[in-house]
Amino acid sequence: MPSLAPCAVNRIATDAFPASQRLDQWEAYNASFLVGLRCSSFSDEGLKARQSNMAVGQLALADIDGNAHVIERTPQLVRQHPKESVFVSLVLSSGAFFYQEHSCLHLVPGDLVIYDTRHAYLFGFTHQMHQFLVDTPADWFYRDCSRAQLPGPIRIAGEAGSGRVLNHAFKNLVGDAMARPEGVDQDRMQFEACDLLRAMMAGEAAGSSALRASHLLAARAHIDEHLHRHSMDAHEVATAAGVSLRHLNRLLQAEGRSVTQLILERRLERAAMELRQAALNRYSIAEIAYRCGFASQAHFARTFRSQHGMTPTQMREQPGRHRASI
Incomplete structure (x- = not known):
C-alpha cells in the first residue's frame, strides 16, 4: 500500500521583481534551493523565469521555465557553494548547450543530461526554455545508480533508442510528482527514479535500443504489480515482457543481474519501503515479508541484511521514519 505524504513546494517568478533585480533574485533563490550559480540574460526585458522546487525524500525536484539565458557554475562558485550532487536535467523545450570537463554537448527537446555539480559547468538555452x-545526492547516485564516477556530462538522446523510452518515463515520473505534490509516495518515487537512472547508465554503456528498454520496463512493471505473489518466477516475468527468459537475462547482463536477482532486489526494496513507514507498524515483520512475496522469514531476514546492511528490525527502528497516513 502506498504511503502518501504532501510535499512542500517552493516557487519563484522573476516577474515579481524589477528587471534590474531579477538576476540577483534568481541567483539567490537557486543558491538556497538548488545550487550556487551565476545567470546571464541578453533579453531587453531581462530574465523572465519561473521555478518550482520540491523535496521528495533524498531527492529534490525542480520545474524551470524561462526565456533564453545562460547559467554558469564557475570554479569559484563550486568552492563558495559546495554541492555534493549529481543533477539529471531533461530539456523539454529550447535548444541548449552544456559544457563541462572539456565536453560540449548540444541538446534538443527530449534530451537528458546527467552531470556532477562538484565540477564547474556552463548551461545555456537559446530560446524559451522548459526543463x-x-x-x-552524489553518494546515493554512485552507490545505487552508477558503478563508476561520471567521466564528464552524459547525454541521453531522446529522439530514438532506449533514450526515447527512458526519457519519456522520466518525464512522466517527475511531471506527475510536480503536478500532484499532495499525494507523492516518496519512497516509491525514489525507487523508480533510481531504477530509471540505473537503466540509463547501463544502456549508455551497452548502446541500448528502444526495444531493450521497453522489454525491461515491462518486466519491472510486471514484477512490481505481482510482488505479493510467492509463485512469481523468472519465466513468468519474461513472458510478460514478451521475450524468452534467456533473452531477458541477456538484456539484464549490462546491469549485472539476472531476472531472478531482479525479482529478489525489488522484493527487498519494497520491504524496506514498508518497514520505513510508521503507519505500517500494525504489520509484523513476518507479515511485511509475506506481503512482499517471501514465503520464508529466515530467507527474508538473511537476504535483507545482505542487501541493506542491517536487519529488518534495525531498519524499522531507524529514526526519522515517515509518519504519513496510507
Missing part, C-alpha cells in the same frame, strides 16, 4: 531537473 525538469532532479537533484540526487
Whole structure:
C-alpha cells in the first residue's frame, strides 16, 4: 500500500521583481534551493523565469521555465557553494548547450543530461526554455545508480533508442510528482527514479535500443504489480515482457543481474519501503515479508541484511521514519 505524504513546494517568478533585480533574485533563490550559480540574460526585458522546487525524500525536484539565458557554475562558485550532487536535467523545450570537463554537448527537446555539480559547468538555452531537473545526492547516485564516477556530462538522446523510452518515463515520473505534490509516495518515487537512472547508465554503456528498454520496463512493471505473489518466477516475468527468459537475462547482463536477482532486489526494496513507514507498524515483520512475496522469514531476514546492511528490525527502528497516513 502506498504511503502518501504532501510535499512542500517552493516557487519563484522573476516577474515579481524589477528587471534590474531579477538576476540577483534568481541567483539567490537557486543558491538556497538548488545550487550556487551565476545567470546571464541578453533579453531587453531581462530574465523572465519561473521555478518550482520540491523535496521528495533524498531527492529534490525542480520545474524551470524561462526565456533564453545562460547559467554558469564557475570554479569559484563550486568552492563558495559546495554541492555534493549529481543533477539529471531533461530539456523539454529550447535548444541548449552544456559544457563541462572539456565536453560540449548540444541538446534538443527530449534530451537528458546527467552531470556532477562538484565540477564547474556552463548551461545555456537559446530560446524559451522548459526543463525538469532532479537533484540526487552524489553518494546515493554512485552507490545505487552508477558503478563508476561520471567521466564528464552524459547525454541521453531522446529522439530514438532506449533514450526515447527512458526519457519519456522520466518525464512522466517527475511531471506527475510536480503536478500532484499532495499525494507523492516518496519512497516509491525514489525507487523508480533510481531504477530509471540505473537503466540509463547501463544502456549508455551497452548502446541500448528502444526495444531493450521497453522489454525491461515491462518486466519491472510486471514484477512490481505481482510482488505479493510467492509463485512469481523468472519465466513468468519474461513472458510478460514478451521475450524468452534467456533473452531477458541477456538484456539484464549490462546491469549485472539476472531476472531472478531482479525479482529478489525489488522484493527487498519494497520491504524496506514498508518497514520505513510508521503507519505500517500494525504489520509484523513476518507479515511485511509475506506481503512482499517471501514465503520464508529466515530467507527474508538473511537476504535483507545482505542487501541493506542491517536487519529488518534495525531498519524499522531507524529514526526519522515517515509518519504519513496510507
